[in-house]
Amino acid sequence: MIRYGVNSAKINHIFISHLHGDHYLGLIPLLDSMSLNKRTVPLNLYAPPDLMRVLDTHQAVSKAYYSYPIHFCPTQAEYSELVLDTPTFTVRTLPLAHVRMACTGFLFVEKPMPRKMLGEQIQQYNIPFDQIKDLKNGDDYILPDGTVIPNAELTIANRPPYSYAYCSDTAYTETLIPLIKDTTILYHEATYLKDMQEKAAERGHSTAEQAAQIALKAEVKRLIIGHYSSKYANLTPFVEEARAVFAHSDLAIEGNRYMPL
Numbered sequence: 001m002i003r004y005g006v007n008s009a010k011i012n013h014i015f016i017s018h019l020h021g022d023h024y025l026g027l028i029p030l031l032d033s034m035s036l037n038k039r040t041v042p043l044n045l046y047a048p049p050d051l052m053r054v055l056d057t058h059q060a061v062s063k064a065y066y067s068y069p070i071h072f073c074p075t076q077a078e079y080s081e082l083v084l085d086t087p088t089f090t091v092r093t094l095p096l097a098h099v100r101m102a103c104t105g106f107l108f109v110e111k112p113m114p115r116k117m118l119g120e121q122i123q124q125y126n127i128p129f130d131q132i133k134d135l136k137n138g139d140d141y142i143l144p145d146g147t148v149i150p151n152a153e154l155t156i157a158n159r160p161p162y163s164y165a166y167c168s169d170t171a172y173t174e175t176l177i178p179l180i181k182d183t184t185i186l187y188h189e190a191t192y193l194k195d196m197q198e199k200a201a202e203r204g205h206s207t208a209e210q211a212a213q214i215a216l217k218a219e220v221k222r223l224i225i226g227h228y229s230s231k232y233a234n235l236t237p238f239v240e241e242a243r244a245v246f247a248h249s250d251l252a253i254e255g256n257r258y259m260p261l
Helices: 025-038 051-062 120-122 129-136 174-179 196-203 206-218 236-243
Strands: 013-015 043-045 070-072 083-084 089-095 104-110 163-167 184-188 222-226 249-251
Touching: 013 222, 043 083, 051 070, 051 163, 089 163, 089 174, 174 184, 174 206, 184 206, 196 206, 206 222, 206 236, 222 236, 236 249
Parallel strands: 013 043, 043 070, 163 184, 184 222, 222 249
Antiparallel strands: 083 089, 089 104, 104 163
């Protein structure tokens, strides 16, 4: 986060998929750092219920004290549920298929944005500033003489809402497909290549090919694969295997930024 200029003070929501160490052990140092920096804004934490036992134990043995409240939302991995609803986006859980461990992904969906005003129309009709919000929300504009100017003449549609599905550790499961249908960007784990498909299934993981199959069947716009096994020194075969099934596939590389296509 420091390397890439991510300001932890701006983080208000943290989502933890499951309680294998590589997915949550960095959380406690982050929470401690926020407290050392005298954070006072509440932090919202979405994670399996047992994570609170870990945090309580840490505070008990280290005498840690947080300078801010933590609002804990326990997740479950049996079905998808809404865990966050803000004015601009929602977050739902995605049940995953990981071995001996309750695990959820998360689906982030933007809400439709207001329409865009046409600047020349504002000038032409001398539209006052306090009317702009209503027009962006679809209202027509009424001139002082009672003439109605249709909204379609004053505004244009904004871009479609973006969505992002984060599917961490999971075996291949088609139960995800209807939940992530038409997602803008899908992150899906790809721990192994297809020649290790049996081992992947045994350990609750997927191959690059399987991740691409999910992307194809869900008709997502872009696939990002990651969580590669450390046995692979060369990652090129991962993206080649995925692209053979789903062309818009890319490797998840730390520090890279991935935009909608």
